[in-house]
Amino acid sequence: MPNLVLIITGDAGDAKTLQQVLAEASDGPFAIEWVTQLSDALTRLRAGGIDAILADMWLRDSRGIDTFDQLFALAPHTPIMTLSAQDDEALAIEAVRRGSQGYLSKGHFCSYLVPQSLRNVIQRKAVEEAIFIDKARAEITLNSISDAVVGTDMAGNVDYLNVAAERMTGWRRDEARGRSVHDVMKIMNGVTRSPERNPIDLVLQENKRRDLTPGTILIRRDGSEAVIADSTAPIHDSHGQIAGAVMVFHDVTAAQLAAMEMTHLAQHDFLTKLPNRLLLNDRIAQAITLAKRRGTTLAVLFLDLDNFKHINDSLGHAIGDKLLQSVAQRLSACVRGSDTVSRQGGDEFVLLVTADRHAEDAALTANKILAALAAPHSIDENELHVTPSIGISVYPADAENAETLIKNADTAMYHAKEKGRNNFQFFKSNMNVRAVERQVIETNLRHALERQEFALHYQPKVNLASGTITGAEALLRWIHPEWGLVLPDRFVAIAEDCGLIVPIGRWVLREACAQARRWQDAGLNPGSVAVNISALEFRRTDFVDGVRAVLHETGLAPHCLELEITESVLMRDAECSSAILQQLKDMGVQLAVDDFGTGYSSLSYLSQFPIDVLKIDQSFVRDLCVTNDNGIIVSAVIAMAASLKQRVVAEGVEQTEQLAFLKAQHCEEGQGFLFSRPLVAEQFGTLLANGLGHALAAA
Incomplete structure (x- = not known):
């Protein structure tokens, strides 16, 4: 469609010449409309559709520069060229100064340059309009987002702020323009509170993207502070040369506070505000590292309140909770600031006493606790009396890791109870009443595989919302010819210590995968089958290849296999664990952290591991109906898993009250006797065929 040109002149000869030359333009004709008066021109322009104006400024109803001013006021976005006599060139130049796109000299209208110039003017105006629209669109977009945007020139002086940046910095754009970015964006390190170098400086020097140090604080113009996160990038001109920089940042203060609060909830007991087992295990691990370097000892005190259950049952949970709070305060007063008092759950407390030169120093703390x-x-x-039974284990004499130190202190605590309560006992190796039994079990284990004495039972995992079976955990059983059914608690730890867990684990993995495939071939949908992996298996260099070989051999799809690894196993070498987990994840296998909450995992590492599932340890679930604190922990874990996009499976669900609580907290899956006890393969197949719903219906 040709461009429409409006010619405004009272000179018929000029109009005819222009019409002819524009109609014969080499790159296509123009459409022409001609009027002789300004009033007619203004009427036509109001109707729209004009692409360019050729105007004589000397008309019957208007004369001089006023002619141009009226045209430009009505059609500022339509290109206007004036028709100028030689002696009126000054007037034409004044029109250009006021917005005209140029002028054509009378007497030269028949030149081929006339249509060419007019075409160029129309195209230039169209490009300018497109650029204007793009800038307007960008401005609207940038002012619509919540992120702040600050632009600078090569000298680091601000040349742009969007509305969010004005709000966050406290500077208006017109005030900030031309100022150094260091004045407009004063930032400091969130930890040291020392001034931080603005990443724009580095971007302008290095011509590459830069990010702020995590936790960086922005000091607003009024002196208030906000924690910000940003990304800074260079701006390049049409030649690819750096021309400035732009920083995009947002306020993460609320998110950081929420994360800190969630972390605090996940690591502290709600009732007493003391560290829970998660934080305690982490601190013990750190204290062991420090003691090893300094050549000092540390002690773990496991404390249980004598007869607390009687008080709790007779006077009620409210009184019992207040008693626990009182005990927590007294325990905290008995230790130094470098020590840790934690609540494990129920009426059990664990204390970490650090930086001692002699193990007997722990006895001084124990005596202070007895007196307090x-x-x-x-x-x-009510005047209530409770006494403690305390067990003590010492690093490095009794154990070299947190889990065993706590276990040994727990064992010593039971000996304190046996000795009349209200006393403390140090752990001794002969307290392990299973020492003799261990040797017998180990001897029999060495023949169990070749005699095919092992079997797998399967316990369903259930979607709490729908009641459908989502998978099964393969649980190892030992059918001994003389002892009968032997549960894993009696032999797995021994198998791990003597190395037999590796061939046993391979058999479990292969049998579980094969059985899952048999169910699939029978038309059943078992979901994923979960297999527990021991530390020895996980650390073997051929572990990943072994998993791949079993999947290939059995024909089971990788996503139908879920490997469960305890958090303590993962954290023994977090970097190595991450690499192994990623290989399994790349294979398509699902990954779960088993017994979550009983180890000492770092939450920062946990967020980096490619984990699909967190399994809440049954000890938390078991006490849901006894105390409120474990409910808070379970809720925090569920919330944390949701933020990490991980599914949660609650283990040990045995009561409808527990189920109701978990459903209310939007826990996705559960596992426990409430749904089904572990079943042999044939029974589990029947369960898959018939489904279950009784437990969920009852809740």
Whole structure:
């Protein structure tokens, strides 16, 4: 469609010449409309559709520069060229200064340059309009987003702020323009609170993207502070040369506070505000590292309140909770700031006493605790008396890791109870009553595989919302010819210690995968089958290849296999664990952290591992109906898993009250006796065929 040109002149000869030359343009004719008066021109322009204007400024109803001013006021976005006599060139130049795109000299209208010039003017105006629209669109977009945007020139002086940046920095754009970015964006390190170098400086020097140090604080113009996260990038001109920089940042103060609060909830007991087992295990691990370097010892004290259950049952949970809070306060007063008092759950507390030169120093702390708890507790007009039984284990004499130190202290605590309670006992190796039994079990284990004495039972994992079976955990059983059914608690630890867990684990993995495929071939949908992996298996260099070989041999799809690894196994060498997990993840295998909450995993590492599932340890679920604190922990774990996009499976669901709580907290899956006890393969196949719903319906 040809461009429409409006010619405004009272000179018929000029109009005819222009019409002819524009109609014969080499790159296509123009459409022409001709009027002789300004009033007619203004009427026509109001109707729209004009692409360019050729105007004589000397008309019957308007004369001089006023002619141009009226045209430009009505059609500022339509290109206007004036028709100028030689002696009116000054007037034409004044029109250009006021917005005209140029002028054509009378007497030269028949030149081929006339249509060419007019075409160029129209195209230039169209490009300018397109650029204007793009800039307007960008401006609207940038002012619509919540992220702040700051642009600078090569000198680091601000040349742009969007609305969000004005709000966050406290500077208006017109005030900030031309100022150094260091004035407009004062930032400091969130840890040291020392001034931080603005990443724009580095971007302008290095011509590559840069990010702020995590936790960087922006100091606003009014002196208030905000934690920000950003990305800074160079701006390049049409030749690819750096011309400035742009920083995009947002306020993460609320998100950081929420993350800190969630972390605190996940690591602290809600009732007493003491560290929970998660944080305790992490601190013990750190204390062991420090003690090893300094050549010092540390002690773990496992404390259980004697007869607390009687008080809790007789006076009620409210009184019991207040008693636990009182005990927590007294325990905290008995230790130094470098020590840790934690609550494990129920009436059990664990203390970490660090930086001792002699193991016997722990006895001084234990005696202080006995004396502190001997005084009565006045709670709601009740004078309550509780005494503690305390077990003590010492690093490095009794164990070299947190898990075993706590286990040994727990064992010593039971000996304190056996010795009359209200005393403390150090752990001794002969306390292990299973020492003799261990040798017998190990001897029999060495023949169990070749005699085919092992079997797998399967316990369903259930979607709590729908009641459908989503998978099964393969649980190892030992059918001994003389002892009968032997549960894993009696032999797995021994198998791990003597190395037999590796061939046993291979058999479990192969049998579980093969059985899952048999169910699939029978038309059943078992979901994923979960297999527990021991530390020895996980650390073997051929472990990943072994998993791949079993899947290939059995024909089971990788996504139908879920490997469960405890958090303590993962954290023994977090970097190595991450590499192994990623190989399994790349294969398509699902990954789960088993017994979550009983180890000492770092939450920062946990977020980096490619984990699909967190399995809440049954100890948390078991006490849901006893105390409120584990409910808070379970809720925090569920919330944390949701933020990490991980599924949650609650283990040990045995009561409808527990189920109701988990459903209310939007826990996705559960596993436990409430749904089904572990079943042999044939029974589990029947369960898959018939489904289950009784437990969920009852809740």
